[in-house]
Amino acid sequence: MTLNQQRKLKTILTGLFAWSVALVLFFPIFWMFITSFKTELQAISVPPSLFFEPTLDNFRIVQERSDYIHHAWNSVVTSFGSTIIALIIAIPAAYSMAFFPGKRTKDILLWMLSTKMLPAVGVLVPIYILCRNYGLLDSKTALVIIFTLMNLPIIVWMLFSYFKDLPKEILEAARMDGATPWDEVVKVVLPLSVGAISSTALLSIVLCWNEAFWSLNLTASDAAPLTAMIASYSSPEGLFWAKLSAASTLACAPIVIFGWFCQKQLVQGLTFGAVK
């Protein structure tokens, strides 16, 4: 084999591998998607049928039984709201830790991350009681607060590791040019971090969008986001796979479309370090 052929083979093999991984990851979503167009009977038939006459009944029933727009709006408000608040807190925090590290900066970062190791259910009771006492049960406010706190460590951590890699001298140059700390952040750090901040924000939005534990436990109907809507199809009258799939498809769709549009930022942000 010549070197060129070897190279080609390598490209083909890595391509194949990447595609198989992608397919394995994508399959459940694909299955959910087609199941949502089946009747309940087709949905549970063994062996599963790949060819069938698609129906939109499930979607109609889901919309009739639960107000999709209402839940979708709740999801949008809670995920975007909490992400914006978290960013407002996290950007200055990450900035100061990255550019003015103290003796304990590493410890603080680790401590923040360690809060993510605690199983959420461990604090369910106290948080539930707090929400109840402040009249926040089934309110979007409660979810926004919880989501903000939930994602803050990850956002700070991601921004910190990005800021840390920004060449320090650029900020020092700005300082010598007469920039106040505020100027430094607004005119230098933020413009240089657009990619990192948008991908961090996107990740946070996705995490909030898919959050189920707190949504299920703290909301009933008024503030229930899409995840809570899906869940309502799994319990009371047994499992209805086709309707469940339709609800899930509806819940996924907005975020998938949003993610599609933000693909460029996401890739740029995940590969970071585009400063040089």
Added chain:
Amino acid sequence: MSYLTITDLQKHYENYHALRGINLSISEGEFVVFVGPSGCGKSTLLRTIAGLESSTGGSIELDGRDITEVASSKRDLAMVFQSYALYPHMTVADNLSFALRLAKVSDAEIKEKVRSVSASLQLDALLERKPKELSGGQRQRVAIGRAIVRQPKVFLFDEPLSNLDAALRVQMRLELARLHKKLGTTMIYVTHDQVEAMTLADRVVILNAGQIEQVGTPLELYRQPNSRFVAEFIGTPKMNLIPANRILRNEDTLSIDIFGQQISFPANRLKGPLPDSVVIGIRPEHMSLVETDGDLTGRIELVEHLGSEAYAHLQLSSDQTIIIKAPARTELKDGQEVCIKIDTSELILFNENDRVISVIPEEA
């Protein structure tokens, strides 16, 4: 009158004492170069002056104002970094005008200043480009332009040329010298390239392990070093250092024994008492090869031809070699025995503490 006065400046890092009592005064318009081996504290000193590092003792005064505790942004100093540190998201024009915009200078004035600076640095054609679309030399120009545009009180340079290739470096060095002449602004320049130091500086500050070893004009440092450290640091090839075992005084000459050969030295050029042993220092160009009547003899080990001149490496004894500057067309052969004549008026004596104990005679 002193423009920038540094008094007993100290800098302690967590577990390292980087600046150990720096005292220095710089007059307005002077070009001062800090040199020294890697890790001696040049950058730390410069950054402390800039306010990018806080000092842990002592004071800095600029133009009659104590700036020790003043924020960098308020010190009215401009700095050019080794990595250029241009703002990657701004065009060249925006990089140049950033400081002016922060200072709320009027648009018309900004435009005029950017225009004149970019013209003088040949950046006119590049104003709309981003830093990543520039070559290293062009980036360097932008970095310098960004400093000039503000008309600061002092320019600080931290090894600004070290990322450029050799040819460009020489060219930029000349441009900097020209710039200094034109602007007449005080400049402080850090380098570990002694050619840059010697050619650019009005005065050179030699730093060693966080302390000032010697301050002087380039020629003073070359001819009258205070210590063995300075003598060895300045000059390429290095000054020859030869240990001498016995030193005898008869009347008004000293007789110094080098590997069994004697050289004589006027006693009135000795400072202080006669030590037991000395190290003599002599630069390669202050020795010559002669047919007869030499002070020392040695055997040629190797001759390096540089075109305009040649350097002969000579062996004086089994473990002592010296370098002598020879004419370009020398026909010395390896292994040849030669006589060496020393210009004793340029001879320097060091005591066992590496301090200089001789004086150079005044030029006739």
